[in-house]
Amino acid sequence: MKTQNKILLLLMLAVTAFACSETDDKDDQKPVISMSGTEVFPNNCDTLYFGEAFTFRIHFSDNQELGSFSIAMHNNFDHHSHSTEVTECVFGPVKTAVNAFTFIEDYPIPEGDKEYEVNMSVEIPSGEGTTPFDEGDYHFFISLTDKAGWSTQKGLSIKILHR
Amino acid sequence: MRKILVLLSMSVVWCAVSAQNTFVLSGKITDEKNKELPGAAIVVSPGEKGVVSDARGNYRIDGITEGKYQVRVSFIGYREFTDSVQVSSNTTFNCKLKFVPLNLQEVVVTDNYAETRKKEETLNVEVVNDDFLRQNAGGSLMKSLERLPGVSTIDIGSGHSKPVIRGLGFNRVVVVENGVKHEGQQWGADHGLEIDQYSVDNVEVIKGPASLMFGSDAVGGVIDIKQYHLPAEHSINGMVNLVGKTNNNLLGTSVEVAGRKDWFFARLQATVLDYGDYKVPADSVDIYSYRVPLYKNHLRNTAGYERNWHLSFGIVKPRFQSRFFASNISSKSGFFANAHGLEPRNVDTELHDKSKRDILYPFQQVDHFKLVNKSWWKMGKATFNADLGFQRNFRQEKSNYTSHGYMPPVFPDTMSFAADLEREFDKYVYSGTLKASLEQNTQTTYTAGVSSEYQENRIDGRGFIIPAFQQFTLGGFLVAKHSFSEKSLLQFGLRFDYGTIKTEAYYDWFSSPTENGNAYLQRAQDLDRSFSNVSWSAGYSYSPEHWLLKVNVGKSFRMPIAKELAANGVNYHHFSYEVGNPDLSAEVSYQLDGGVEYHSQKLTVGITPFLNYFPNYIYLNPTSEHDRLYGNGNQVYIYQQSEVFRLGGELHAHYQLLKSLQIGVIGEYVYSEQLSGEKKGFTLPFSPPASAIINLKYRKEKFLFFQHAYTSVDYRLTAAQNNIVPPEETTDAYQTVNLGMGGEVKIRQQNLKLSLQVQNLFNTRYFSHTSYYRLINLPESGRNFILNVSIPFSGEIK
Incomplete structure (x- = not known):
């Protein structure tokens, strides 16, 4: 029985110790990508144009501190990717890529920020050398993290066309 | 035997x-x-x-x-x-x-056996036999064992799951089959354990640090699987098993035949399982904000099949035994089509909903071949054991080519692998353990042994996660058992292990735009690491009448795996860019285990608490960074080490209410906390929530035309899991009810064993916190009727 008592005592001590140390304020919330509001661009099913710059506008927030974000654009000519949004977009016909456009970039967010307003100009070239990029259905992917490592993703279906 | x-x-x-x-x-x-x-x-x-x-x-x-x-x-x-x-x-x-001349399955592992095993092991052990497996059969062996206190699973779909013991899984649990460590792709969450549950007749679950006997990886515990059924001399016998499940329309059969002359026996078994898409109690599932409608509650493309064979033969003499076990487990199963991992996918619903049984992209295919020789011989007071094994694990993941990141939009036709081959792992494993036990006198036994394993791992396919690698381990151990009286046993052991791991350099097969123009990125370096460790264990077991008291303290370890040391690729199933850490040290775990059990004629009550400390637990840490070039814009996850403290335990109680009616309670709880590092204060990934099973079991020797009849009700309560770590989601509490009933029927001279289960009786919609599909909100299986019919047969050989 001594062994048992010792174990129980140890257990109780451990439980007490943990009950007392439950005061940490660890971050338990994901950052938020806010897609509402008229200022947001692009929205699901929007169209961008080759050879032009567009203004990427979006609002990020977190309960404690934001981390960083990235945006990526790649072709969805085979319709493989679905957006993470409710609305369904009208896709063009399935086709094979010849010279599809790819864009990937990661961006820091100033340290300590709980709210961050993105308002930046992103240039879409019209082609590679003399070959124009393929127009059609593209996927626009946003990934946001906070300092604790929580993340949120948004995938939008867009079109990128030649004007 | x-x-x-x-x-x-x-x-x-x-x-x-x-x-x-x-x-x-x-x-x-x-x-x-x-x-x-x-x-x-x-x-x-x-x-x-x-x-x-x-x-x-x-x-x-x-x-x-x-x-x-x-x-x-x-x-x-x-x-x-x-x-x-x-x-x-x-x-x-x-x-x-x-x-x-008896049937294979008539060899009953009595409760006495389990009791004995518990007494002679200072760690906590659960022992189950094939009756238990039949009565609690789930979609896979581990799913069937999940009912045991302290055991849970990480699941993918209806047919695959991995073992978790007290919250530790993957490479922290060792699975041993017939004395040889099972080596598959333990690290991955999206595939299961390659074991045929119909070929298993005895399973022991050791909860706690068991590196002493099993070497690296046995940090959380061991699932020890044995196929020891032996036919009696001059007999031939066998069994036809038929199984059907309503939820995923599974149909399966397993047939075994065994025979024995004097000292020679042979056994052959084949298992075929075929299942369709599984059903959930939901019309749609939400992947992010996108609502996927389900066709007739079916999770698209979760169908699969299994084709297994086993052959064993050998020599059985009173002082010498040598048995060979050869087996091949082969399976193909689809992944939920509307998401590949966490990535939502567009689905050709017409194609997918045409049939519930077809397996389309994406899917996985696994082949596991195993050849084992297990021998022992007795010479005077000494016993020698040799367990030798060869295994090949071949796994392919196939999906339509998708250009991720900087991959070319169109798959070039000049590649050495096919466009649809996403990942391929090809593993060759050679292992051996030699052991000698000396019964010094009636009180003291010494066991000494060496064990070694060599692995050769190759990779292929368009996606890169881990490099090819070779791994070698060698360990030596000494265990002493001393019994002061028939009631008290002291056990002590010491082990030394040495291991090396060499990873091979890997370059992308496509070029990426670096700052200095386009280049083929190098993902993995040539890496050569070696590790050594001393592990030990000491325990005492005391079993006066009615009581069983145990205490054990032990140190276990685990060598970092190739993925932890050298991963460097995007896991598109998780939107994560996973980076290995070549400087990791071997993970070490110290654990104090206790066990108190009281048993009398009518009542059994036991608790098995544990305290566990890792100075350097290895985990994949989601950082706040993104990476453009290597990570294709995905969040960076890096392997890191932190101090971890865990505590928990299990409780079990059974009370014989009436002669034939038993009530039981099983409960389990684990608490984990990281004490240092970037995730200080957080728990560990895949932490199972507290859970309990309240069970009523009614047994009757004869009921109508049934013999050994039983009916049982499981009321399963699982608490919410709010203690999570990125990138997990909190999971709500749930309750389910399972029914089981069965018995034996004699038709003329033929015995039939029947068991019927109803899992999730009320078709409750719930999420399992430890399911791979949890992050995309896929609910667990709905109501499922499972019927198992076993038809034993036997005869004599002159």
């Missing part, structure tokens, strides 16, 4: 006690033709003292006080014999056993 092995070792534990006023009960066990029967089990009750007969069929039980006893003699292949004996002096009791 396993009974013999166990009882042999048990006889070591039960040593002579030279108290006064006690007598010796001894005698000889023979068959009807007066042939001596070595290895028969003789149990005397009350007191439950047991021994096995020696090579000449003789036995001797010391320390019997005056009184009347029941003597029970059993031996595989013979009818059990029970008689009462009056002991008032040294008594001789001889016994002739009657031969019965």
Whole structure:
């Protein structure tokens, strides 16, 4: 029985110790990508144009501190990717890529920020050398993290066309 | 035969006690033709003292006080014999056993066996047999074992799951089959354990640090699987198993045939399982904000099949045994089509909803071949064991080519691999353990051994996660067991391990735009690491009448795996860019285990608490960074080490309400906290929530035309899991009810064993926190009727 008592005592001590140390304020919330509001661009099913710059506008927030974000654009000519949004977009016909456009970039967010307003100009070239990029259905992917490592993703279906 | 092995070792534990006023009960066990029967089990009750007969069929039980006893003699292949004996002096009791050509499955692992195993192991052990597996059969072996306290699973779909013991899984749990460590792709969450649950007849789950006997990786515990069924001499027997499930329309059969002349036996088994998409109690599932409608509640493309065969043969002599086990487990199963991992996918619903049984992209295919030789021989007081094994694990993941990141939009036709081959892992494993046990005297036994393993791993396919690697381990150990009396056992062991791991350099097959123009990125370096570790364990078990008390303290370790050291690629199934850490040290774990059990005729109550500390737990840490070039814009996850403290335990209680009615409670709880590092204060990934099962079981020897009839109700309660770590989601509490019933029916001379289960009786919609599909909100299986029919047959060989 001594062994048992010792174990129980140890257990109780451990439980007490943990009950007392439950005061940490660890971050338990994901950052938020806010897609509402008229200022947001692009929205699901929007169209961008080759050879032009567009203004990427979006609002990020977190309960404690934001981390960083990235945006990526790649072709969805085979319709493989679905957006993470409710609305369904009208896709063009399935086709094979010849010279599809790819864009990937990661961006820091100033340290300590709980709210961050993105308002930046992103240039879409019209082609590679003399070959124009393929127009059609593209996927626009946003990934946001906070300092604790929580993340949120948004995938939008867009079109990128030649004007 | 396993009974013999166990009882042999048990006889070591039960040593002579030279108290006064006690007598010796001894005698000889023979068959009807007066042939001596070595290895028969003789149990005397009350007191439950047991021994096995020696090579000449003789036995001797010391320390019997005056009184009347029941003597029970059993031996595989013979009818059990029970008689009462009056002991008032040294008594001789001889016994002739009657031969019965029995069926494989009639070899029952009695509760006594489990009890004995518990007593001779200072760690906490759960033992189950094939009856348990049949009555609780889930979609896979691990799913069936999930009912045990402290055991949970990480699941993918309806047919695959991985073991988790007290919250630790993946490479922290060792699975051993017939003495050889099972080596598949343990690190991945999206595939299961390649074991045919229909070929298993005995499973032991060791909860706690077991590196001492099993080397690297046995940090959380061990699932020890044995196929020891042996036909009786001059008999042929077998079993036809039929299984059907309503939820995923599974149809399966497993047929086994075994025969034995004198000392030679052979056994052949084949299993075929075929299942369709599984059903959930939901019309749609939400992947992010996108609502996927489900066609007739079916999760698209979760169908699959299994084709397995097993062949074993060998020599069985009283002092020498050598058995060969060859098997191949082959499976193909689809991934939920509307998401590949976490990535939502567009689906050709017309194509997918045409059939519930077809397996389309994306899917996985696994082949696991295993050849094992297990031998032992006895020379005087010494026993030698050799377990040798070869395994090949071949796994492919296939999906439509998708250009991720900087991959070319159109798959070039000049590649050495096919466009649809996403990942391929090809693993060759050679392993061996040599062991010698010396029974110094009736009280002390020493076991010494060496074990070694060599792995060759190759990779292929368009996606890169881990590099090709070679791994070598070598360990030596010494264990001493000393019993002070038949009730008290002290165990101590020490082990040294050395291991190396070499990873191979890997370059992308496509070019990426670096700052200095386009280049083929190098993902993995040539890496050569070596590790060494001393592990130990000390335990004490004390079992006075009605009680079983245990305490064990041990140190276990785990070598970092190739993925932890050298991963460098995007896991598109998780939107993560996973980066290895070549500087990781071998993970070490210290654990204190306890166990208290009280058992009487009517009541059994036990708790098994543990405290566990890792100075350097290895985990994949989601950082706040993104990476453009190597990570294609995905979040960076890096392997790091942190101090971790864990505590928890299990509780079990059974009470015999009436002669045939038993009520039971099983509960489990684990708390984990990281004490340092970037995730300080957080728990560990895949932490199972607290859970309990309240069970009512009604047993009747004869009910209508059923024999050994039973009905049981499981009320399963699982708490919410709000203690999470990125990138997990909190999971709500849920309750489900499972029913089970069955028995044996005799039609003319033919016995049939029937068992029917209803899982998730009320078709409750719930999420499992440890499911791979949890992050995309896929609910667990809905109501499922499972019918299992076993038809044993037997005959004699002249």
